[in-house]
Amino acid sequence: MIIDIHGHYTTAPKALETWRNRQVAAIGSPSEQPKVAELNISDDELRESIEQNQLRLMRERGLDLTIFSPRASFMAHHVGDFAVSSTWAAVCNALCHRVHQLFPDHFVPAAMLPQSPGVDIATCIPELVRCVEEYGSVAINLNPDPSGGHWTSPPLSDRYWYPIYEKMVEYDIPAMIHVSTSCNACFHTTGAHYLNADTTAFMQCLTSDLFRAFPTLRFVIPHGGGAVPYHWGRFRGLAQELKKPLLKDHLLNNVFFDTCVYHQPGIDLLTGVIPVDNILFASEMIGAVRGIDPETGHHYDDTKRYIDASSLDAGARHKIYEGNARRVYPRLDAQLKAKGL
Amino acid sequence: MIIDIHGHYTTAPKALETWRNRQVAAIGSPSEQPKVAELNISDDELRESIEQNQLRLMRERGLDLTIFSPRASFMAHHVGDFAVSSTWAAVCNALCHRVHQLFPDHFVPAAMLPQSPGVDIATCIPELVRCVEEYGSVAINLNPDPSGGHWTSPPLSDRYWYPIYEKMVEYDIPAMIHVSTSCNACFHTTGAHYLNADTTAFMQCLTSDLFRAFPTLRFVIPHGGGAVPYHWGRFRGLAQELKKPLLKDHLLNNVFFDTCVYHQPGIDLLTGVIPVDNILFASEMIGAVRGIDPETGHHYDDTKRYIDASSLDAGARHKIYEGNARRVYPRLDAQLKAKGL
Numbered sequence: 001m002i003i004d005i006h007g008h009y010t011t012a013p014k015a016l017e018t019w020r021n022r023q024v025a026a027i028g029s030p031s032e033q034p035k036v037a038e039l040n041i042s043d044d045e046l047r048e049s050i051e052q053n054q055l056r057l058m059r060e061r062g063l064d065l066t067i068f069s070p071r072a073s074f075m076a077h078h079v080g081d082f083a084v085s086s087t088w089a090a091v092c093n094a095l096c097h098r099v100h101q102l103f104p105d106h107f108v109p110a111a112m113l114p115q116s117p118g119v120d121i122a123t124c125i126p127e128l129v130r131c132v133e134e135y136g137s138v139a140i141n142l143n144p145d146p147s148g149g150h151w152t153s154p155p156l157s158d159r160y161w162y163p164i165y166e167k168m169v170e171y172d173i174p175a176m177i178h179v180s181t182s183c184n185a186c187f188h189t190t191g192a193h194y195l196n197a198d199t200t201a202f203m204q205c206l207t208s209d210l211f212r213a214f215p216t217l218r219f220v221i222p223h224g225g226g227a228v229p230y231h232w233g234r235f236r237g238l239a240q241e242l243k244k245p246l247l248k249d250h251l252l253n254n255v256f257f258d259t260c261v262y263h264q265p266g267i268d269l270l271t272g273v274i275p276v277d278n279i280l281f282a283s284e285m286i287g288a289v290r291g292i293d294p295e296t297g298h299h300y301d302d303t304k305r306y307i308d309a310s311s312l313d314a315g316a317r318h319k320i321y322e323g324n325a326r327r328v329y330p331r332l333d334a335q336l337k338a339k340g341l
Numbered sequence: 342m343i344i345d346i347h348g349h350y351t352t353a354p355k356a357l358e359t360w361r362n363r364q365v366a367a368i369g370s371p372s373e374q375p376k377v378a379e380l381n382i383s384d385d386e387l388r389e390s391i392e393q394n395q396l397r398l399m400r401e402r403g404l405d406l407t408i409f410s411p412r413a414s415f416m417a418h419h420v421g422d423f424a425v426s427s428t429w430a431a432v433c434n435a436l437c438h439r440v441h442q443l444f445p446d447h448f449v450p451a452a453m454l455p456q457s458p459g460v461d462i463a464t465c466i467p468e469l470v471r472c473v474e475e476y477g478s479v480a481i482n483l484n485p486d487p488s489g490g491h492w493t494s495p496p497l498s499d500r501y502w503y504p505i506y507e508k509m510v511e512y513d514i515p516a517m518i519h520v521s522t523s524c525n526a527c528f529h530t531t532g533a534h535y536l537n538a539d540t541t542a543f544m545q546c547l548t549s550d551l552f553r554a555f556p557t558l559r560f561v562i563p564h565g566g567g568a569v570p571y572h573w574g575r576f577r578g579l580a581q582e583l584k585k586p587l588l589k590d591h592l593l594n595n596v597f598f599d600t601c602v603y604h605q606p607g608i609d610l611l612t613g614v615i616p617v618d619n620i621l622f623a624s625e626m627i628g629a630v631r632g633i634d635p636e637t638g639h640h641y642d643d644t645k646r647y648i649d650a651s652s653l654d655a656g657a658r659h660k661i662y663e664g665n666a667r668r669v670y671p672r673l674d675a676q677l678k679a680k681g682l
Contacts, residue, residue: 144527149492151527186485186492191544191579195568196537203532223572227536230571231564233604237630237641238532263574269610289578300578 001341002304003325003332004058005139006176006222006258006282007066007107009096011053013045016095020074023088027080036091046095047102053286055106061304063283067329068096069110069141073189075180077146082116082123089114089127097135108332110139110176113164115146117153122163132171138331139220140168142175144201149184149193156201156219157208165214172330174218174256177201190288198226202255206239206247211254218254218328220280224261224270232273248275256328258282259303259320262289264296267306276316280324281307342682343645344666344673345399346480347517347563347599347623348407348448350437352394354386357436361415364429368421377432387439394627396447402645404624408670409437410451410482414530416521418487423457423464430455430468438476449673451480451517454505456487458494463504473512479672480561481509483516485542490525490534497542497560498549506555513671515559515597518542531629539567543596547580547588552595559595559669561621565602565611573614589616597669599623600644600661603630605637608647617657621665622648 019039026032054066070092077085089112096109111131113124131137142164145151154160156177168175182193198221204210211217221228228235236247244250256278261267271279283303293300307320326333360380367373395407411433418426430453437450452472454465472478483505486492495501497518509516523534539562545551552558562569569576577588585591597619602608612620624644634641648661667674 151490151525153527155527184492186494186496186541186545188541188544188548188579191547191576192537192541195540195572196533199536199540199568200527200533203529204527206532207529223575227540227568227571230568230607230610231536231602231604233602233607233634233641234564234630235532236636237603237632237634238529240632241630261572261574262578263572263614265610265614266571266574269571269606273604273606289575289582291578291581293574293578295577300574 001064002062002281002321004063004066004282004285005220005280005325005329006260006284007054007068008071008284008287009068009092009099010071010286011049012071012095013041013049015039015041016091019091020088023084024079027084036087039091041095043098043102046098050099050103050107055103057285058106061302063304065105066107067110067139067332068099068107070096070112072141072178073181075112075141075143076148077115077143077180078117078148078183082114082119085116086114086127093127093131093135093137100136108335109135109137110141111135111137112141113143115143117147121161124164125167128164128167132173132331136335137173138329138335139173140175141178143179144177144197144204145179148180149182149187155204155208157204157210165217169214169216172216174220174328176220176222178222194223195226198223199228202226202228202235205251205255206235206244207242211251218256220256220258220328222258222260222282222284224259224266225257225274229257229270229273252278256280256324259307260284260301261303261306262300263293264306264309267303268310271310271312271316276312276319277324279320280328281321342405343403343622343662345404345407345623345626346561346621346666346670347601347625348395348409349412349625349628350409350433350440351412351627352390353412353436354382354390356380356382357432360432361429364425365420368425377428380432382436384439384443387436388443391440391444391448396444398626399447402643404645406446407448408451408480408673409440409448411437411453413482413519414522416453416482416484417489418456418484418521419458419489419524423455423460426457427455427468434468434472434476434478441477449676450476450478451482452476452478453482454484456484458488462502465505466508469505469508473514473672477676478514479670479676480514481516482519484520485518485538485545486520489521490523490528496545496549498545498551506558510555510557513557515561515669517561517563519563535564536567539564540569543567543569543576546592546596547576547585548583552592559597561597561599561669563599563601563623563625565600565607566598566615570598570611570614593619597621597665600648601625601642602644602647603641604634605647605650608644609651612651612653612657617653617660618665620661621669622662
């Protein structure tokens with residue numbers, strides 16, 4: 001089985017964006033806020049948006065199942081207050097849940113949280129609980145910078161985040177550390193902010209002893225870990241300067257990287273440098289880079305081709321495609337086992 | 342000849358830091374500001390600080406010449422106002438000039454600018470002029486985020502920066518795009534902020550048409566280009582989405598990467614992905630990562646070993662070690678030629 005652990009609902013019917021635009025336009029005017037019930041998207045519309053996009057490409061590429069969460073760039077936790085984020089997260093998670101119900105063999109949800117800058121992270125727990133218990137979510141996306149490129153929240157090692165970690169540990173679910181759109185003109189969202197956040201989050205883990213406090217906490221760093229594997233020697237050396245244990249002991253029981261790296265040399269570096277047990281297959285499809293690479297004639301984000309063309313043996317490939325995902329996402333494993341898979 | 346284009350004076354005598362601490366302590370009390378003349382460092386002290394550190398390692402590693410600028414993390418452009426930055430830049434540049442005079446065959450200066458957040462960049466021109474005309478500086482370090490991790494300046498493509506670009510073009514000098522210390526708790530200085538800035542700067546160039554406005558402007562992106570070469574497919578794909586030309590035409594006449602990547606797989610990726618004409622040898626020694634890699638028994642930052650162990654042919658290696666530096670830093674080339682080199 002091939003599991004893509006990083007897919008977002010980037011192709012939701014237009015009505016979702018229209019509803020969101022109304023919600024944002026009404027910020028500051030509670031009476032004008034659109035009602036959740038005013039968002040009408042039929043099952044057929046959902047089916048079409050998936051079948052013609054993600055599912056079509058999954059079938060073409062031979063992917064079986066995607067861990068599917070709301071569109072990352074649309075989370076926009078910096079917009080409005082907690083009430084705005086809360087309603088928006090509920091709407092987005094409900095849609096991913098419906099996609100899961102329509103395509104139970106192909107999409108398993110991960111939850112977006114109703115984060116809001118400066119607001120107690122514990123306020124996100126009810127939505128997390130709903131997603132895990134009612135929707136079958138197997139993971140969350142955790143935004144280390146809900147300000148959208150101003151980085152006003154404390155580092156991930158700070159006690160600010162502990163309430164959500166306690167709930168993650170209780171449910172045994174991992175978090176993908178994933179920022180949203182940048183509202184800082186310095187940072188292009190998918191070309192800078194996403195990759196920077198990946199590197200930043202990893203370094204926040206490296207400089208701290210977070211995983212001593214939470215030995216079973218698990219973070220997935222997306223986009224191939226940002227700059228981390230390319231600079232693995234730098235990070236090993238920095239850990240040494242900081243008198244931390246070797247990275248394999250300090251971080252690699254808890255930190256995992258996905259394979260959203262859109263060319264062969266990048267995947268070869270990732271799989272050559274990072275232990276195979278810490279690499280999870282993903283493509284973030286349909287996402288930031290939708291085109292066809294003129295150098296290969298294939299989609300940039302068809303990351304399965306790079307894994308297949310790498311020098312990994314069958315055992316390593318199985319771990320990356322399936323085994324590691326079942327280990328890092330035990331609730332996914334349980335769902336699959338319940339189906340006899 | 343082997344030219345290291347990225348060295349900072351990280352080993353300056355303690356008196357420099359003491360003077361700086363006095364300067365910072367007196368911010369807001371102009372009458373208590375230490376005088377520049379109160380900083381007394383003898384030639385012998387300078388000699389010792391270099392001979393026992395950078396020059397010793399250069400000799401051990403077989404490096405001939407370093408382009409040498411003030412300590413990047415100490416620039417701290419966010420501290421104080423323009424007057425503070427101006428005096429501090431003048432002090433630091435004067436020291437690098439003295440190192441150049443003491444070791445003219447081994448150190449050639451690059452200038453730190455007296456940037457200050459929100460202040461017109463044209464205020465940096467007098468120091469730039471002094472450095473180029475009096476000190477023989479062959480480049481500048483340009484800080485894209487003088488706020489120190491809050492990213493409050495406009496992107497490098499903004500007209501805000503044009504006055505400095507015009508002067509760079511006039512003098513035909515490149516800028517290394519290099520941030521300073523992070524005062525944002527989210528960003529570890531050398532493990533996150535530096536690499537993020539590299540990626541951010543590259544993406545600012547990619548999304549803009551800066552090099553159409555300044556066809557001869559040249560940027561060196563340090564630390565192996567941050568996350569860029571590892572994600573070269575992503576950046577090619579993003580350029581395509583944005584209807585920009587191929588990166589080789591859009592950016593690679595103007596953007597260059599150094600080799601401050603501290604392990605063999607990273608250097609192999611860099612040299613495999615980026616055209617050899619765009620790679621400049623550097624180690625940023627003595628810098629963030631000073632230890633010995635237990636996996637190799639050699640210093641992490643002994644980047645010459647990685648270049649030597651790569652599959653590059655002699656012609657490519659010559660470009661990386663010397664040829665490209667002479668082309669990207671024409672004032673260095675002129676100085677070398679004047680010596681018959």
